[in-house]
Amino acid sequence: MSLEIANDLATVEQALEMGLLEDEFNRIIEILGRTPNFCELSIFGVMWSEHCSYKNSIKWLKTLPKDGPHMLVEAGEENAGLVDIGDGLACCFKIESHNHPSALEPYQGAATGVGGINRDIFTMGARPIAQLNSLRFGDITLDRTKWLVEGVTKGIGDYGNAFGIPIVGGEVFFDDCYNTNPLVNAFSAGIMKKEDMISATSSGVGNPVFIVGSRTGKDGIHGASFASKDITDDSVDDLPAVQVGDPFQEKLLLEATLELAQTDAIVGMQDMGAAGITCSSNEMSAAGKHGMDLWLDRVPTRQKDMHDWEILLSESQERMLVVVKKGQEDTVISIFDKWDLSCEEIGVVTEGERVRYFMHDELVADVPCADLVLGGGAPIYERSFKEPSYFKEWKKFNINTVEQPEDLVQVAKFLAGHENISSKRWIYEQYDSMVGTVNMSTNFPTDAGIVNLKGTNKALAMTVDCNARMVHADPEEGCAMAVAEAARNIVCSGGVPSAITNCLNFGNPYNPEVYWQFVGAIKGMSKACSKFSTPVTGGNVSFYNQSVSDQEEAPVFPTPTIGMLGIIEDKKHITSLAFQGKSDLIYIIGESINDISSSEYLASYHKIKESSVPNFDLDMEYRVQTIITQLIRANIIESAHDISDGGLFITLIESAMCNNLGFDITTHSDVREDAFLFGESPSRVVVSVTETGEDEFLDMLSVSGVPFLLLGHVTKREIRIDDQIFGNIDDYKDIYYNSLSKKMNS
Numbered sequence: 001m002s003l004e005i006a007n008d009l010a011t012v013e014q015a016l017e018m019g020l021l022e023d024e025f026n027r028i029i030e031i032l033g034r035t036p037n038f039c040e041l042s043i044f045g046v047m048w049s050e051h052c053s054y055k056n057s058i059k060w061l062k063t064l065p066k067d068g069p070h071m072l073v074e075a076g077e078e079n080a081g082l083v084d085i086g087d088g089l090a091c092c093f094k095i096e097s098h099n100h101p102s103a104l105e106p107y108q109g110a111a112t113g114v115g116g117i118n119r120d121i122f123t124m125g126a127r128p129i130a131q132l133n134s135l136r137f138g139d140i141t142l143d144r145t146k147w148l149v150e151g152v153t154k155g156i157g158d159y160g161n162a163f164g165i166p167i168v169g170g171e172v173f174f175d176d177c178y179n180t181n182p183l184v185n186a187f188s189a190g191i192m193k194k195e196d197m198i199s200a201t202s203s204g205v206g207n208p209v210f211i212v213g214s215r216t217g218k219d220g221i222h223g224a225s226f227a228s229k230d231i232t233d234d235s236v237d238d239l240p241a242v243q244v245g246d247p248f249q250e251k252l253l254l255e256a257t258l259e260l261a262q263t264d265a266i267v268g269m270q271d272m273g274a275a276g277i278t279c280s281s282n283e284m285s286a287a288g289k290h291g292m293d294l295w296l297d298r299v300p301t302r303q304k305d306m307h308d309w310e311i312l313l314s315e316s317q318e319r320m321l322v323v324v325k326k327g328q329e330d331t332v333i334s335i336f337d338k339w340d341l342s343c344e345e346i347g348v349v350t351e352g353e354r355v356r357y358f359m360h361d362e363l364v365a366d367v368p369c370a371d372l373v374l375g376g377g378a379p380i381y382e383r384s385f386k387e388p389s390y391f392k393e394w395k396k397f398n399i400n401t402v403e404q405p406e407d408l409v410q411v412a413k414f415l416a417g418h419e420n421i422s423s424k425r426w427i428y429e430q431y432d433s434m435v436g437t438v439n440m441s442t443n444f445p446t447d448a449g450i451v452n453l454k455g456t457n458k459a460l461a462m463t464v465d466c467n468a469r470m471v472h473a474d475p476e477e478g479c480a481m482a483v484a485e486a487a488r489n490i491v492c493s494g495g496v497p498s499a500i501t502n503c504l505n506f507g508n509p510y511n512p513e514v515y516w517q518f519v520g521a522i523k524g525m526s527k528a529c530s531k532f533s534t535p536v537t538g539g540n541v542s543f544y545n546q547s548v549s550d551q552e553e554a555p556v557f558p559t560p561t562i563g564m565l566g567i568i569e570d571k572k573h574i575t576s577l578a579f580q581g582k583s584d585l586i587y588i589i590g591e592s593i594n595d596i597s598s599s600e601y602l603a604s605y606h607k608i609k610e611s612s613v614p615n616f617d618l619d620m621e622y623r624v625q626t627i628i629t630q631l632i633r634a635n636i637i638e639s640a641h642d643i644s645d646g647g648l649f650i651t652l653i654e655s656a657m658c659n660n661l662g663f664d665i666t667t668h669s670d671v672r673e674d675a676f677l678f679g680e681s682p683s684r685v686v687v688s689v690t691e692t693g694e695d696e697f698l699d700m701l702s703v704s705g706v707p708f709l710l711l712g713h714v715t716k717r718e719i720r721i722d723d724q725i726f727g728n729i730d731d732y733k734d735i736y737y738n739s740l741s742k743k744m745n746s
Contacts, residue, residue, distance in 0.1 A: 081537020106151025475520030507555025
């Protein structure tokens, strides 16, 4: 074998180790006109990874609705979505995953996820004002699960608290399918003046390029590639791919960046997330249709003698790449010196669309940026998919095969204490929800997080939602229901749904059944977002969320997390979920059906996992939300709380507990009692109304065409259903608020 052939074979092997396909390697040779060197191969490896290129998802992502009345930036154009919220202001928001790092090192994995999503926001010139998170873990009785929960929540709390942004909401869900691969999805929102947006682009031949913020280290190398493959028994060997965060450094970077944004010195700026300098330099260059020359030996490093490819691929946190107007270098340097942050000129914008990297004046890589990026020459695949065999089988589920328990009180207490329903106080008390004094839902409980827009009469409502069990049972309907639930939470809180960001967590896209779930979820999201006029501003696709052992794949539930933003046009419209007073009347708006499919009651109490989803009528959902909005605007109802996990009973006790009240209701005679109380049929809201306001309430409902039913009334403390005493509200408060901490400490 000749030395040349041996070298080519070695390069092919390196390409495969980086996650590239053989056809992709051959395509790289075509693009370059030669065999890439190791540094260039590393660049293509990370830029063409699923995490950076979306090569297996972009075809379907392009079908999502992107136009809406408030949209300022379309999905994919910038680091995050941007919507007009009036009064000359814009809200920048996004959700992203940090699943794989959190599976191996939960504290730093979650912490750097929080840091990364905040940088996406302030890189665009917005000041972050609120965070939410959506977390998925495995069996809570396992020591590994407890270790993951403790590490993830402490990482989120420590980073977020030190950075100084309140966490205003979120969700936590437990299921065995997440035993190996937890999901950590972080959402952040920021506010800015519309005209102050900073673009992630590079232009102007001769303009200098700066790297600012923290020094570059060896942490996070190949992080994008690591996130683009399955979790296996050998994944611990990839632990160096997990980044290390410093929230205090990020706080300095925030202030310096926003101060810089007030000057006219910036051409463009981008956060260094996945693939570090490689991604930011090529994406900015491709966006501006310019090239760039970068000298890697000028990059400030934490370790001595770092290789060129290590500097390029490092995902060290708290760093930005900034293209500066020539002649304004001193402005940039003085600002970052003031905040005691590293600021080094490492390159220059060039003509053409090639990005060249030098080390000690030696050219180590020369790549065409357009061929590396999403929407350019990065590969796009149309994956095959097929319906799993379980799908039709699960649709055969019939409620009549499940015997109704005799003791429904016991069921009620079981559900109130279940880890998927009970209070997550043990988790959220580790977070600072009051920093910045903008969180309006701490002492005023609402279905969505409410953020005050100081100096205006408006507020923002935001939520993250996804019932992954429902999506698994029926991806299209389940994902449409997730969008609907997010909108329902916004509406019940007094807001108008504006737009969404998504975090699409799925298994291996090369598995046709997993890809079928992905395609179905996209279809469901599209039809629901179109119905509610909530365009998709962007987000994140996270494939390979599965464990592989002995050639057996175990993907997580398909989990398309929906992060939705809503606008509360007048703060007087903010509506609590809490019952307000004894003798207030309790109504259910929407239709209750004889169904327990995919409910927590069926899955956890009866241990039956094989069922489809409850019937979902998108038009009826829209009508329900419309009448709720009208009732709130007319100041007719006292409270509104949507029915979701745990069904009607859990909705009622959550509304009652806030003010230490109870309730006395009668179930519907046409629906089985357990289905009426614990079924999770969508498109339903519980509202309370004063006795004196009932006539006006009924007048409005009677012309709406929306089904409604008088359930009963609010009581002092007792809980009574169909004349049976279910206990006292204090009994349920103890169960609801203390169950999770007991399980975590057992």
